[in-house]
Amino acid sequence: MEKQWNWGIIAPGKIAEKFASDIKLVDGANLYAVASRTLGKAQAFANQFDAEIAYGSYEELAEDPNVDIVYIASPHPFHFEHSLLCLKNDKHVLCEKPMGMNAQQVEELSKVAKDNNLFLMEALWTKFIPSFRKCYELVHEGHIGEVKYIQANFCFKAEYDISKRLFNKELGGGSLLDIGIYPVFFALELAGKPDEILASAVIGKTGVDENCNIVFTYRQKGISASLSSSFQVNTPSEALIAGTKGYIRMYSKWHEPTSLDAVIDGHIHHYAFDESGFGYQYEIEEVMNCLIRGDSQSTEFPLAKSLRLHETLDSIRQQIGLEY
Numbered sequence: 001m002e003k004q005w006n007w008g009i010i011a012p013g014k015i016a017e018k019f020a021s022d023i024k025l026v027d028g029a030n031l032y033a034v035a036s037r038t039l040g041k042a043q044a045f046a047n048q049f050d051a052e053i054a055y056g057s058y059e060e061l062a063e064d065p066n067v068d069i070v071y072i073a074s075p076h077p078f079h080f081e082h083s084l085l086c087l088k089n090d091k092h093v094l095c096e097k098p099m100g101m102n103a104q105q106v107e108e109l110s111k112v113a114k115d116n117n118l119f120l121m122e123a124l125w126t127k128f129i130p131s132f133r134k135c136y137e138l139v140h141e142g143h144i145g146e147v148k149y150i151q152a153n154f155c156f157k158a159e160y161d162i163s164k165r166l167f168n169k170e171l172g173g174g175s176l177l178d179i180g181i182y183p184v185f186f187a188l189e190l191a192g193k194p195d196e197i198l199a200s201a202v203i204g205k206t207g208v209d210e211n212c213n214i215v216f217t218y219r220q221k222g223i224s225a226s227l228s229s230s231f232q233v234n235t236p237s238e239a240l241i242a243g244t245k246g247y248i249r250m251y252s253k254w255h256e257p258t259s260l261d262a263v264i265d266g267h268i269h270h271y272a273f274d275e276s277g278f279g280y281q282y283e284i285e286e287v288m289n290c291l292i293r294g295d296s297q298s299t300e301f302p303l304a305k306s307l308r309l310h311e312t313l314d315s316i317r318q319q320i321g322l323e324y
C-alpha cells in the first residue's frame, strides 16, 4: 500500500482552513494533527477537517513522532521560531510566506534544514498553479520573444483592525510582506534579479506600508518591471508580461488559479484551467513528490529562490524605511 504522509498544521487560522481542505485532494497526504495555542480551537478544527489528533500547544505537535511534515500558518514574525521548532524535532517543513522576516532568517532556516537533511520550502503556492506554470513555460520557450516589460499588482481594501495582523506591526503587518511578495516573486521568476530597485511606500499610522510601489530595472537585459501592493484600494490584481513578439495577460486574481491570454504575433490564445479546490493542492503535490523522491528541496522553488526573494524584499524595505 502507498505510504501515507502524516501532515501536522501549526496555527489554525484562515489560511490553514483552506490548506486543510485542499490536503484532501492529494493522494498520499493525510491530515494527522493540528495544534493551536488553545486546545478547544484545535479540537474544533480537527473535527471540521478530520484530523486524528488535536494539540493545545505547538511543541506537542512538533514532538509527536507520527508527524512527518508540518505546515506552519502562524503570522509572519513567528515563522522562523515555529519552523525551527519543527526542524529541531526532525520534521519536514512547509512554511507560509514570508518564510522569515528577513533574508538572514531564511538563510538560517535553510542551513538547519540542509544540515539535518530535512525538507524545507516556503509556501509560495503561485509557483505551482497551472496558470503560472503555463505563463512560465510560454516565456521560457520564447513564445513572446525577449521579455521587455512586466507589470503585476496585488491590492485589496483591507479592514482596518489592529487586533488583526494586516496593520499590526508586531504581527508583521504591511502590504509588501503580505501581498507585495507575489508581484516581486513574479518579476524574479520571469526575469531574475534586477540590477536596480526603486521603491516608495505610504506608511500608515501603525508604522507599516499600506501602499508600496516598486520599479525593477534590468540594465543588461533591457527589462523594466512595475510592481505594487496596497491595503487601501481594490483593484483587479492582474499581471502582464510583454516581449518582442507578444504578451501574456493573467487575469484577476493572477496569483491564484485563473485564466490567461497569450497574444503572440497578433493571435490570441486563451488558456483556462481546472478550478477545483482553492489551488493549494498543487504546492502540496510538489511537497509530496519531493518527500517520495527523498529530496530535501523543491527543484522548482528551491531555498536559493526564497533567499533571492527575501534579499530583494530586504532591499525594498530599506528604501521605504520599514524595519520590524
Ligand SMILES: NC(=O)c1ccc[n+]([C@@H]2O[C@H](COP(=O)([O-])OP(=O)(O)OC[C@H]3O[C@@H](n4cnc5c(N)ncnc54)[C@H](OP(=O)(O)O)[C@@H]3O)[C@@H](O)[C@H]2O)c1
Pocket: 011, 012, 013, 014, 015, 016, 035, 036, 037, 038, 041, 073, 074, 075, 076, 078, 096, 097, 098, 123, 125, 165, 171, 177, 178
Ligand atoms: N498562501 C496564501 O494564499 C496565504 C493567504 C493568507 C495568509 N497567508 C499567510 O499565512 C499566515 C497566516 O495568515 P492568516 O490570514 O491565516 O492569519 P490568521 O487568520 O490571523 O491566523 C493565524 C493563526 O496564528 C496563530 N497565532 C500564533 N501566534 C499568534 C499571535 N501572537 N497572534 C495572532 N495569531 C497567532 C493563531 O492560531 P492559534 O491561536 O489557534 O494557535 C491564528 O489563528 C501569514 O503569514 C500569511 O502571510 C498565506
